[in-house]
Amino acid sequence: xxxxxxxxxxxxxxxxxGIRLATPYLYASIGETFSQRSGVLNLGVEGQMLxxxxxxxxxxxxxxxLWFGVLAAIVVGGLMGLAMAFVTINLHxxxxxxxxxxxxxxxxxxxxxxxxxxxxxxTVKGFPKVHIPVLSDIPVVGEIFFRQNVLVYIALALVPLxxxxxxxxxxxxxxxxxxxxxxxxxxxxxxxxxxxxxxVVLGGIMxxxxxxxxxxxxxxxxxxxxxxxxxxxxxxxxxxxxxRPWGVLAxxxxxxxxxxxxxxxxxLGIPIPSDIAVMxxxxxxxxxxxxxxxxxxxxxxLTKSFERGD
Amino acid sequence: xxxxIRTEQRVEVPKWLPTATSIGSVIIAFxxxxxxxxxxxxxxxxxxxxxxxxxxxxxxxFSDTLVKATPLIIIGVACAVAFKMRLWNIGAxxxxxxxAFGASLVVLVPLVPLDSPxxxxxxxxxxxxxxxxxxxxxxxxxxxxxYKVNEIITTLxxxxxxxxxxxxxxxxxxxxxxxxxxxxxDRVAWxxxxxxxxxxxxxxxxxxxxxxxxxxxxxxxxxxWIFRYSRWGxxxxxxxxxxxxxxxxxxxxSKNIILVMAFSGALAGLAGMSEISGVxxxxxESISPGYGFTGIIVAWLxxxxxxxxxxxxxLFAGLIVAGREIQPxxxxxxxxxxxxxxxxxxxxxxxxxxxxxxxxxxTE
Numbered sequence: 028x029x030x031x032x033x034x035x036x037x038x039x040x041x042x043x044x045g046i047r048l049a050t051p052y053l054y055a056s057i058g059e060t061f062s063q064r065s066g067v068l069n070l071g072v073e074g075q076m077l078x079x080x081x082x083x084x085x086x087x088x089x090x091x092x093l094w095f096g097v098l099a100a101i102v103v104g105g106l107m108g109l110a111m112a113f114v115t116i117n118l119h120x121x122x123x124x125x126x127x128x129x130x131x132x133x134x135x136x137x138x139x140x141x142x143x144x145x146x147x148x149x150t151v152k153g154f155p156k157v158h159i160p161v162l163s164d165i166p167v168v169g170e171i172f173f174r175q176n177v178l179v180y181i182a183l184a185l186v187p188l189x190x191x192x193x194x195x196x197x198x199x200x201x202x203x204x205x206x207x208x209x210x211x212x213x214x215x216x217x218x219x220x221x222x223x224x225x226x227v228v229l230g231g232i233m234x235x236x237x238x239x240x241x242x243x244x245x246x247x248x249x250x251x252x253x254x255x256x257x258x259x260x261x262x263x264x265x266x267x268x269x270x271r272p273w274g275v276l277a278x279x280x281x282x283x284x285x286x287x288x289x290x291x292x293x294x295l296g297i298p299i300p301s302d303i304a305v306m307x308x309x310x311x312x313x314x315x316x317x318x319x320x321x322x323x324x325x326x327x328x329l330t331k332s333f334e335r336g337d
Numbered sequence: 338x339x340x341x342i343r344t345e346q347r348v349e350v351p352k353w354l355p356t357a358t359s360i361g362s363v364i365i366a367f368x369x370x371x372x373x374x375x376x377x378x379x380x381x382x383x384x385x386x387x388x389x390x391x392x393x394x395x396x397x398x399f400s401d402t403l404v405k406a407t408p409l410i411i412i413g414v415a416c417a418v419a420f421k422m423r424l425w426n427i428g429a430x431x432x433x434x435x436x437a438f439g440a441s442l443v444v445l446v447p448l449v450p451l452d453s454p455x456x457x458x459x460x461x462x463x464x465x466x467x468x469x470x471x472x473x474x475x476x477x478x479x480x481x482x483x484y485k486v487n488e489i490i491t492t493l494x495x496x497x498x499x500x501x502x503x504x505x506x507x508x509x510x511x512x513x514x515x516x517x518x519x520x521x522x523d524r525v526a527w528x529x530x531x532x533x534x535x536x537x538x539x540x541x542x543x544x545x546x547x548x549x550x551x552x553x554x555x556x557x558x559x560x561x562w563i564f565r566y567s568r569w570g571x572x573x574x575x576x577x578x579x580x581x582x583x584x585x586x587x588x589x590x591s592k593n594i595i596l597v598m599a600f601s602g603a604l605a606g607l608a609g610m611s612e613i614s615g616v617x618x619x620x621x622e623s624i625s626p627g628y629g630f631t632g633i634i635v636a637w638l639x640x641x642x643x644x645x646x647x648x649x650x651x652l653f654a655g656l657i658v659a660g661r662e663i664q665p666x667x668x669x670x671x672x673x674x675x676x677x678x679x680x681x682x683x684x685x686x687x688x689x690x691x692x693x694x695x696x697x698x699x700t701e
Contacts, residue, residue, distance in 0.1 A: 070427075070489065074674070110678075120681040123425035123489045127633050128681070132674025136373070138667025143377040251667070259493050266490050302505035309494040309501075313480070316491070320484045 042171045048283035051237040053182040055261035056275045058233025065226040066206040066328035070126020073258025074133020075107040079235030080242035081137040084249040100239035108231015119332040153247035178244045189272040206326035209333040269323040282308045344689040358683035366675040387662040392655035400546040406654035408608040410553030412632030413646040415604035422577040428492025429605040430629025431499045432470040436606025437613045439469025441620040444526045470606010471599045478598025482591035518621035528615035549611030557643040
């Protein structure tokens with residue numbers, strides 16, 4: 028039974044679906060990395076994802092254009108990000124608490140809109156798999172990496188891009204400065220508020236797209252509480268990845284591969300209690316936080332609001 | 338002539354202002370929620386009447402509302418303790434499940450013979466619920482005190498760990514004939530309900546209100562007392578308001594982080610015990626419709642005052658009960674979100690005076 032797992036087809040299947048399942052985490056966590064690097068813990072990702080997922084699904088269903096769906100998710104996620112930015116930056120709200128408010132708001136509103144505008148669970152024809160010429164024909168590797176839908180490719184491309192922006196550009200330098208020492212950044216003429224508005228709205232947009240990647244590329248349905256905690260995990264992944272895009276990628280793959288493995292274990296009827304397997308990444312996240320504590324430090328100003336002294 | 342909005346930090350906050358902003362937030366949230374509900378094609382006035390029925394209607398419905406308010410009161414108080422010290426315990430949901438698991442052990446192992454007196458079984462369940470919830474609060478407390486690991490993330494992770502842990506036992510080990518729940522507990526493990534006394538008092542017939550609500554009220558009184566009169570409460574408040582001053586005063590902050598998180602977790606665990614012993618009477622999946630998160634909003638709306646938490650819990654429980662009638666249930670979460678959003682915004686009114694001032698051209 029267990030040996031079934033180690034056949035080539037199954038292993039390739041596990042890896043391919045693992046990469047696919049990592050997309051919602053990647054979008055949301057990369058966005059959250061920017062927010063947290065600038066000092067804002069956006070705990071409302073889950074709510075932003077839910078509204079993005081609904082918007083994308085509804086628009087894709089009615090216009091029959093998937094890209095309009097993605098655009099809707101970007102707009103909705105961006106608006107939610109804007110609200111989050113206003114609450115944390117202008118009103119100096121406690122970030123952990125306001126995030127829970129945004130979670131409940133998104134959970135409630137997406138359910139309300141779903142019930143009133145759709146009523147039943149429908150399916151949409153999501154983004155198809157795109158076979159990349161030549162590369163998709165490489166045995167094993169081709170099947171795992173190069174026969175995915177377009178949102179998967181974009182998500183993977185965002186990782187080096189995010190790394191580059193954060194570490195090699197002036198904007199990235201400003202973001203990190205604002206997150207480490209907002210007073211110093213301010214005295215050097217960097218607008219703390221403007222940088223944080225940028226990162227939090229960006230985070231909202233990315234969370235919206237993360238929702239879209241679920242509802243119109245991965246699952247192709249919308250229902251109540253579609254994300255069921257993915258957004259909260261995305262926030263934790265930023266800690267797991269030590270605020271670095273490549274670390275976030277590793278964390279996202281770990282979570283999604285275990286999920287994918289567990290799905291296959293169920294399909295093959297192997298008697299491993301899946302609930303125990305699903306617990307592992309959460310335990311591992313806590314362990315990683317504890318073990319890396321001496322080497323990795325969160326951005327100094329994380330969760331601290333900044334008030335400009337006159 | 339030009340005007341400018343100017344904000345000044347308030348030196349003294351009028352006593353009535355925080356209450357006024359809380360009540361105002363709820364009223365405006367209801368109006369906004371109603372407008373949104375109307376726009377998407379719902380009937381807001383009918384929804385409001387369901388809500389009115391749930392809170393002020395007949396005994397039967399009101400008792401349902403109180404049953405839903407019970408875990409919210411206990412969790413609200415649990416969150417208030419942690420929040421006073423500015424510890425962001427987002428894990429009440431998990432501590433609730435941990436408490437439910439601990440209490441279930443008493444019956445399912447069983448830890449005491451099930452022909453023992455009810456007092457012993459219930460007492461043991463309370464103890465185990467609080468121990469397990471307490472452990473689930475201790476872990477993030479210890480990790481924060483010892484390794485400075487952010488408690489928001491660890492409490493979140495622990496929520497998922499315990500829910501999957503419970504599912505493992507419910508699905509794999511204690512499943513009742515393959516259903517996703519354990520067998521119903523023996524009656525000795527049920528908290529007394531008013532309905533149990535229907536023979537003596539006719540009005541109690543069918544009233545599901547159980548003893549758990551008394552746990553909530555006692556928890557509120559104890560926490561109020563701690564903050565009002567005890568040295569520990571003073572230390573917690575001082576650490577929350579000014580950690581540097583607390584350190585200079587020689588207060589052991591690490592010890593208090595651990596104690597407060599464990600205490601907060603133990604209370605949330607008691608809520609889990611009360612729910613399975615008073616309402617569900619078995620361990621099963623999804624015993625909480627997000628009580629752990631709603632409890633956070635309850636505590637915040639009550640400005641962390643243990644007694645205010647009681648009426649606020651009834652209000653939110655009314656929303657949950659009304660949500661069953663209104664459909665979709667999402668409306669109640671939406672309102673909770675809007676209330677919290679407005680509440681946070683209104684904090685600005687408490688901290689600052691906002692004035693419209695005339696700006697002279699020359700001085701600009």
